[in-house]
Structure formats: C-alpha cells, structure tokens
Amino acid sequence: MTPLRFEALYEREWQELEELLDVVLKRTPAKEAKQPPRGERIAALYRRACEHLALARARSYPAYLQDRLDRLTADAHQVIYQQRELGAAALWRVVSRDFPRAVRADAAYVFLAAALLAVPAFVLGILVHYEPGLILSVVDARTAAQFEQMYSMSAESIGRTREAGTDWTMFGIYISNNIGIAFQCFASGIAAGLGSIFFLVYNGALFGAIAGYLTERGLGPTFYSFVATHGAFELTAIALSGAAGLKLGASLLAPGRRTRRQSLVHAARESVVIVYGVTAMLVVAAAVEAFWSSAAWVPSSVKYGVAAVCWIVVLAYLAFQGRHAA
C-alpha cells in the first residue's frame, strides 16, 4: 500500500480522533463540538491509530505521516492514561493516612534526624550556659543582643523583632523562613545526605546556643514558655524534613537491588509525602508561634499545659494515625 492510499483510507478516523481530542483538551470550545466526546470512542480510535502508527513505521512511510500519527497517539495517550489526583479527598488521605505511615515506615531516618538536631542542641546549650562567651562563635553580638531583647520580660510580644510591627508580620516571617528551611533541608539531602546533615546540625546548634545563652541571662522562663508549644510542630517538622532528605541521600549511597536512578525515584516518591506533612505542620507552627506563643498576657503555666497537650497529640498522631485504615 502506498502512503497516499494509506492516508486516504484512514484519514477520516484520524480527523475524528483529532476533533475529539481538541474538545477534550479544550483547544476548541465545547460549544463548537459536533458531538460530546465519548470515552469509549476515543479509546477505540486511539487503539486504531496505534496500529496505524506501527504499520507506518514498519513500512517507513513518509516522515510527515509518521509525525502526525505520533502526535495523535501522544495526545490520546495523555488523555486516556493521565492520573491527576488533586482535591479534598487526596488531601485528606495524606493527612489521615499517608503522612504518618510514611513517617513510621522511615522511623530509622526519623530517629537519626532527631538525634542530629537534638545532640548539637544539648551540647551547645550546656557549653554556652557555662561559658556564655561561646555564643559569639555561633552568632554575632548584634544578633545575640536582639535575641535578648526579643525574650526580655518587658517585651510586649515575645519573640518579636523590633522591626516587625505586628504578630501578622511575624507569621509571614515564620512561614517563609521555616518552610524554606524545611524544603532546603529535604532537597539538599540529594547530595549523599550531607546537606540535610548540615541543616539539622546547624539549626540544632543555633537553637541550643540561644537557649543556653538566654537561660544563663535569666530569660529562661519567657523563652521556654514561648518555644514549648510551637516547638511540638516546628522541631518535629524540621527533624522530619531532615529524615526525608537523609532518605534521598541514602537511596543514592545504598541503592540495594535497584539502579541508583531507580532507587532515587523510588525514595523521592516516598519521602515527598513526608514533605507534604511537614509543610502543613509548619503552617500550624507559624500560626501558633505568631499568635499564641508570643502572647505575653498568657500565664506560663497555661502555656506549658497547652504545650504538653500539643506534644502528646503530635507524637501520638505520628505514632498511631492511619494504622488500621485500608
């Protein structure tokens, strides 16, 4: 069969498929469509077009004909096999099941990341507490003074920098800074996990140094009552994002029976679920930190009570949520 005859024979089917796809892909407005597109018709025409493409290739038909069938089958393939899950149901499944399960599945990385965050924090905290001058090896003098002012007893709103006008501004700062740090902590894990380790240790050390310094200055009560509540969300989230990053790095270092590339794709698919959860936790953390932790009028005892509840809820959520869900 010559290419021209082949084309003449099947032209009508291809045109029909093209028109249907134009409607489905919204290239032409639905009103102008001759008929509403039916799925089974598109599928049938798609399979026919696949046959024609295979024939056209086997017979080395002209390039323009193969290109047209290529494009036609590619478009139809996208329409038929696309899987896009967005919306409330997918979101709820992540919250109610996938996120805590992903965390438990990677418990080893989570504990490792938590240790990488906590150990430097304790070490520097104790060191700075006994030798306050050491704070200057972590931050400069201006920053140290600023922290002192932020958590002073007389501060009208705890944890607010002098430049920031309102609690809302602090909310914006917490959102962009903290979630940005979490994303970096995750993504830089692809460098054999080194990036995640750096961010975990650095942030742990910074937190520990500031805590030790403020405790030594006698500002412990304001600082700890400030940190306790949102820390349940924020510290856990940073540790989890680090764990997701460590998983990425480990997938390259020890791919097991997969190729390194397959291993990376696999690890990324699983760990990105953790990043979803981390993002949500940090939004909660930012709101709590900006509007609750900072409230100077709330007595410390109330704050510690709420904090205890938050820690229990967060840890129980990660440990138990979605265990028995199908």
Add this chain to the structure above:
Amino acid sequence: MARHVLDTAVAAETPEGILLELRPAGLAARFYAFLLDWLIRLVIAYAAGLASLFMGGFGAAFWLVFYFLLEWFYPVVFELGRSGATPGKSIVGIKVVMDNGLPVTPAASFTRNLLRVADFLPFMFGAAVVSMLLRRDSKRLGDLAAATIVVHQPQRPPKLKLDGVAPVTPAVPLRPSDQAAIVALAARAPTLTAERLDELAALASAVSGDAGRAGPNVTRRVLGVAQWAMGKRA
C-alpha cells in the same frame, strides 16, 4: 540508524506497544524559559509589593507569604495546568511530562521544584547545568528524582506539498529506509532555501539516475522520486 546517533530523542513505550518519541529540551531552551519565568516572577513580586503597601499592618505578612508561595509554587501551579508548562516554558515551546510521556503528576511536580534548591548548588544552578550537559535527556537533579523530563512541544508538521511535481520512477531499487529519506527531504523542502535544497538533492541524485550532477532540474527529479514513493504514478 543514523538519526539515532544524531538525535537526542528518547522513546516512551505505551501499553499498546507504541513507542512515543519525546524530544528533550536542551540547556539553551530551558535557560531562556527560566529567564522569562524569572522576569515574570519579578513583575508579579513587584506588583504584590506595591499592593502590600496599601494593606497597613497586614501588608508585610501578605508580602512575605505571597513571595514565599511565588518562589516555591509558581512552577508547580503552572505545570499542573493544562499546558504542563510555566508561562516561560510555553513561550519557548517546551513542557514538563513524566518519563512515560504522561502529564506530570502533582507529587512529581512538587518534587522536581523542591529539588531546584539542590540544583542551585554549589552556585548559579551549577549542579543543574552539569547534569543537563552530561545527560542525553538533559535532566536536572529534580527531573531525575521526580522521573520527569522537559520536552519540546510537538508541532503540527506541514503537509507534504508536491503538487506540481511529476512522479519519476527510481533508477535504482530503493529500500524502505531510502524511500523514507527521500520523502523526508521532500517534506523539508519548503523550509529550505533553493540552494540548500539543490545541495541536499545532489547527494541523493543517484536515485533519479542523475548521479554526479546537481541543479534545479536534478532537484526536481529527486522530488519526483519522492512523489513516486508516495504512491503517485505517471
């Protein structure tokens, strides 16, 4: 086949056993797209900054959150749209798809854009540039982890125009791949200058029995062979 040596095209197999051809977008195309997106983001950020000035105490928070979302989720939102491409990519004519040629999934788009941070290292997207230059499919780290690929959007090929050309019976037996090459030349003819077309046709002049000669007449006869291969007979 020679074209596979020259082409960077990669194949994705469908369940129907058809190989879909994906044409990976190279560093240059993606750099231009990035530049355009960067400019667009700059304009949006500037507009948001102006708007935030009129929001009083709420303005700074609005700007911070808006800028954060713009920085991290601008590509995600557009890649999940119908075109699968950010405005910059659309203008350049490239888009993001999964390795198997399907539209990019939300998880994959999120992953590849989170990993822009890693691609940025050590500075100015060094890792991304090295990865894209080393790989045939021009993937950056984010594409590798998310199993996505940035491809040129397929264009509608022009229909073969050989109306005034009389069919010429080949002087030598032609294999199917030879016929395909001649017809492909004819398909490209409208995009070439007359001189270049003559040059290329001269390479194939043996098929019309004009070996060693060149010129518009030889070109016409070679195109005539293409007409013959298409099924037209005198």
